[in-house]
Amino acid sequence: MKLPDELFRIAEDIRTMRIRGAGRIARAAASGLAIVAEKYETGDRDELKEAILEAARVLVSTRPTAVSLPNAVRFVVLRGLNAYEAGADIAELREAIKTSAEDFIHNSKTAVERIAEYGARRIRDGDRVMTHCHSTAAVSVLLKAWEQGKRFEVFSTETRPRFQGRITAAILADAGIPVTMIVDSAARFFMESIDAVVVGADAVAANGAVVNKIGTSAIALAAHEARVNFFVAAETYKFSPETMLGTLITIEERDPAEVVDRDYLEQHPNIRVRNPAFDVTPPEYIDIIITEQGVIPPQGALMILREEFGWFTRSNLPDFLRGPPSPAHVTSY
Numbered sequence: 158m159k160l161p162d163e164l165f166r167i168a169e170d171i172r173t174m175r176i177r178g179a180g181r182i183a184r185a186a187a188s189g190l191a192i193v194a195e196k197y198e199t200g201d202r203d204e205l206k207e208a209i210l211e212a213a214r215v216l217v218s219t220r221p222t223a224v225s226l227p228n229a230v231r232f233v234v235l236r237g238l239n240a241y242e243a244g245a246d247i248a249e250l251r252e253a254i255k256t257s258a259e260d261f262i263h264n265s266k267t268a269v270e271r272i273a274e275y276g277a278r279r280i281r282d283g284d285r286v287m288t289h290c291h292s293t294a295a296v297s298v299l300l301k302a303w304e305q306g307k308r309f310e311v312f313s314t315e316t317r318p319r320f321q322g323r324i325t326a327a328i329l330a331d332a333g334i335p336v337t338m339i340v341d342s343a344a345r346f347f348m349e350s351i352d353a354v355v356v357g358a359d360a361v362a363a364n365g366a367v368v369n370k371i372g373t374s375a376i377a378l379a380a381h382e383a384r385v386n387f388f389v390a391a392e393t394y395k396f397s398p399e400t401m402l403g404t405l406i407t408i409e410e411r412d413p414a415e416v417v418d419r420d421y422l423e424q425h426p427n428i429r430v431r432n433p434a435f436d437v438t439p440p441e442y443i444d445i446i447i448t449e450q451g452v453i454p455p456q457g458a459l460m461i462l463r464e465e466f467g468w469f470t471r472s473n474l475p476d477f478l479r480g481p482p483s484p485a486h487v488t489s490y
């Protein structure tokens with residue numbers, strides 16, 4: 158089976174974080190499946206189905222934490238499998254995959270726009286807002302509020318070790334929003350002067366816990382201590398259906414060389430460096446989750462999951478799309 162090179166390029170870009178951010182990863186995965194549907198050379202619908210499943214496997218194995226990735230792949234594959242089982246011929250099967258990928262990408266972009274609208278209502282004139290990492294959803298809330306004429310300032314963490322906070326700060330500054338960049342460990346120092354924290358999410362669990370960039374839970378703890386509102390902006394495809402069944406979300410650990418350079422690691426072989434990419438913020442520290450369906454308290458996560466993923470437990474998905482990624486993908490690259 159020779160899958161198109163473009164598919165492997167997308168997978169590699171996700172793995173190395175050239176494509177990053179939970180929403181972007183999901184849209185890239187959907188487009189990867191559409192490419193396979195369009196370009197995989199065969200006249201046999203069974204072979205095309207296998208190629209799509211193999212492509213799905215390649216994509217979901219790239220990064221283990223952002224649930225948007227398997228959710229996007231499931232959305233596209235499930236419609237393809239349904240068409241296949243309904244007797245679609247090869248052209249119809251190609252079309253089913255392509256249109257469901259397009260639908261996912263369209264819905265995903267619309268969801269971010271709605272989140273911006275709902276979230277902007279929570280930003281007030283004169284606020285000082287803190288954010289962490291680079292989340293398209295969180296940034297869109299801030300940009301929308303600014304566009305509506307609200308005037309506020311933002312404290313943006315730099316976000317070690319990959320410095321995604323620099324992307325956030327640049328986008329906000331380009332829009333004219335006053336922005337102050339701080340090191341991650343300064344979050345508590347500044348918290349007493351902050352009115353609200355807005356972050357994105359890589360995954361939301363059934364109990365309302367939010368998995369987001371490492372450091373988020375410490376910021377949430379500091380916000381909780383200082384009685385500062387803590388908002389999460391997350392599309393519903395970041396909610397994890399597996400957690401309805403009690404599965405824990407896997408936290409990705411990345412290469413120690415992202416934290417300290419290889420020379421240092423070689424000079425100090427007895428120092429162990431660990432690099433978890435995400436952490437878990439418990440629901441008690443979260444005031445609201447802003448979704449495209451509306452604003453919910455974290456306790457409403459299960460309701461969203463039932464509505465959006467009621468099909469999950471009874472679907473005809475293959476096993477590898479129903480469980481968490483294998484532990485092989487969790488070790489550093």
Ligand code: RI2
Nearest residue numbers: 177178179180292293294357358370
């Ligand atoms: P959007 C990112 O993960 C960050 O943790 C960010 O908060 C989250 O995805 C959501 O991003 P990474 O890919 O979907 O930088 O809101 O590891 O853009």
